Amino acid sequence: MxxxxxxxxxxxxxxxxxxxxxxxxxxxxxxxxxxxxxxxxxxxxxxxxxxxxxxxxxxxxxxxxxxxxxxxxxxxxxxxxxxxxxxxxxxxxxxxxxxxxxxxxxxxxxxxxxxxxxxxxxxxxxxxxxxxxxxxxxxxxxxxxxxxxxxxxxxxxxxxxxxxxxxxxxxxxxxxxxxxxxxxxxxxxxxxxxxxxxxxxxxxxxxxxxxxxxxxxxxxxxxxxxxxxDVVLFQHLFWFFGHPEVYVLIIPAFIMISHCSCYVLNIHVPFSNYSMAFAIVSIGILGSIVWAHHMYTSGMDLDVRFYYAAATLCIAIPTGIKIYSWIASFFSRDYIYIPLVFWIYGFLFLFTVGGLTGVLISNSSLNLFFHDSYYVVAHFHYVLSLGAVFGIFMSFFFLFDKFYSFYYDYSSQFIFFFLIFVASNLTFFPLHYLGLWGLPRRYLIFDFNFYEYSFIALIGMIMFLLSFVILFFSFSLNSKVVDSCFNYNDLALKYFIFKRNNFFHSYNYSIFYLKD
Missing domain, CATH: 1.20.210.10 (Cytochrome c oxidase-like, subunit I domain)
Incomplete structure (x- = not known):
């Protein structure tokens, strides 16, 4: 049944x-x-x-x-x-x-x-x-x-x-x-x-x-x-959840970048591991006290806007620590250019571009122009749609062969990465220009002068579709079962992922801590 x-x-x-x-x-x-x-x-x-x-x-x-x-x-x-x-x-x-x-x-x-x-x-x-x-x-x-x-x-x-x-x-x-x-x-x-x-x-x-x-x-x-x-009360309540939600989506990508870097570089921990740990905690704390930067146009006082602008800029400090620590990790070791390296590079580029535009629109004065424009759409898609989703693709190619014993050959992974990377920038980079020219979001019909860049974004979406078709057929034709044994030097995981990789559990015993 x-x-x-x-x-x-x-x-x-x-x-x-x-x-x-x-x-x-x-x-x-x-x-x-x-x-x-x-x-x-x-x-x-x-x-x-x-x-x-x-x-x-x-x-x-x-x-x-x-x-x-x-x-x-x-x-x-x-x-x-x-x-x-x-x-x-x-x-x-x-x-x-x-x-x-x-x-x-x-x-x-x-x-x-x-x-x-x-x-x-x-x-x-x-x-x-x-x-x-x-x-x-x-x-x-x-x-x-x-x-x-x-x-x-x-x-x-x-x-x-x-x-x-x-x-x-x-x-x-x-x-x-x-x-x-x-x-x-x-x-x-x-x-x-x-x-x-x-x-x-x-x-x-x-x-x-x-x-x-x-x-x-x-x-x-x-x-x-x-x-x-008070209709603005809803905005405060929603964004008190909504802005920490942004970091809920991106922090798992951060930690997968760190562990994938350890695998690529064959090291136990990334560069400045303690700083990375404190940066994650700092991002979580600071991300919870800046929610009203989504609401600069709702009529807040100037001093309140100043606080939220300054606190938002402070988030760039732990985020910068993480970016520079990843870069330092790659400068400190020799490594082979496998597809996973390009996913890491792609994430660093896209997330950095999205973060820099975020610094711009965190300014409470400039935000009065950019609010609800396509510039904001470009910003959060570079950070989330490309940053978080690149972290998901990285997890997919890195871990699914360990979890489910299938993999994509390197040529398929390279082709998929370059198509996705080009498609991402074709789709979302033109939106910066639309926002700079003042095009508001959520409009179905707008001035004819804006459709040129909108058409470029459509070409990027078609490339997205093509990349997924190639990914599907490369798996259908080239996937194969691989040996569940690999050289993984990261902390802790190598001791457990294969020794206890049973899909079926018996609960005739209590759950207890196992230690080799």
Missing amino acids: FLNSRWLTSTNHKDIGSLYFWFSIFVAFIAFSYSFIIRLSLMWPYSFLIDGNIYNSFVSLHAIFMIFFFVMPFSIGGLGNWLIPLYIGAVDMALPRVNNLSFWLLFAAFILGFFSSVFAMGIHTGWTIYPPLSSYIGSPNISTDFIIFSLHCAGASSILASINFFITVFFLTSDEEVLNFLKYPLFIIGQLVVAILLILTLPVLAAAITMLLFDRNFNSCFFSNWDGG
Whole structure:
């Protein structure tokens, strides 16, 4: 029976991690199809979609699916479930049944989010669901309610998974490692910071969207200025979650860069390992106190804007430490130019470009011009769509042959990397110019002078599609089972990944700490 099947009721961390992986890859293609339709619609006036509400619905679902159902499940649910027990030498996660529940809550959230596109032309509020556009007057259809319930389920899933990760690390490791933070590998430190950020900020998002749900359906007025509420309050509550969420998405890419660098350079830890650990923690702390730089145009006082601009610039310090530490690691050793090296180089370039544009728009005066323009779209796509997703591709090529015993030959990996790298810059770099010329985002029709660069971005999207087709056929034709034995000099993982690589567990014994 299906109810007794391995995948539905499994409490094995590898099975659940695999469910996260394949679910996130499936959703990624759906979200990519939305983005492809968006770019087709912007090629020329009415070239594909002819209704602005449907266009905004595709924009909203693209963002929500990419963030909550692709990047987070892959980099947190998938990598975290697979690697945390292996790193600390535990048999499984501390709360295996909660682990199973967290995945199926995420699946239910995806179903609710998908249903929102079926009713009344979908949700056209943007992924931020700002009132009054998301109020009952602005969005009287049921699609917005489906998205709110979807975010509730996804948030509950992330909170449960984060609590599980936190308890696993602190209760299933030896006492001396728990007491010495710097003994943890960077992967564990990064996942702990991500878990803490989610536990602290997701309840705030849940409160905001619950109040919005009451405003829509039970005649309350939390976010109605006309009735004594405060519409800007929602923005504060949303971005108190939304900006730490940015670092929730990018920190797993940071730690995978560090461990992949160790593999390429055949070293135990990257250059300045302690500084890297403190930089991750500093990024998590500073990222939680700068949320209002998304709201410079909402009427804040000058001194408040000055604080948020200065605090945002401070994040560049730990981020710069990480960038220069990775560069120093590669300058300090000789290495072979395997495809993994190019993924690391590509990440460093794209993330640095995105970070530099972020420094520019963090200025509270310049931001008054750039706010809600295509310059902001280019910035966060360089940091997230390219930074975080390049980290995911790196994890895919680096770890999936160890997890599932298949691999892509080097020629396929090189071709895929160069296509993706060129496509990324063709798609998103022209958006900087559109933003500098003042083109606002979320518009289906605009001046004819802007369509030249929009067409260049479409060429980049076609190259994205071509690269995925090549990736699929190169796997179908050239994949082969490889020997599960490789030279991996990184901290801790080499001791566990093959010695305890059983897909099936027996729970006739207690979960306890294993140490060689």
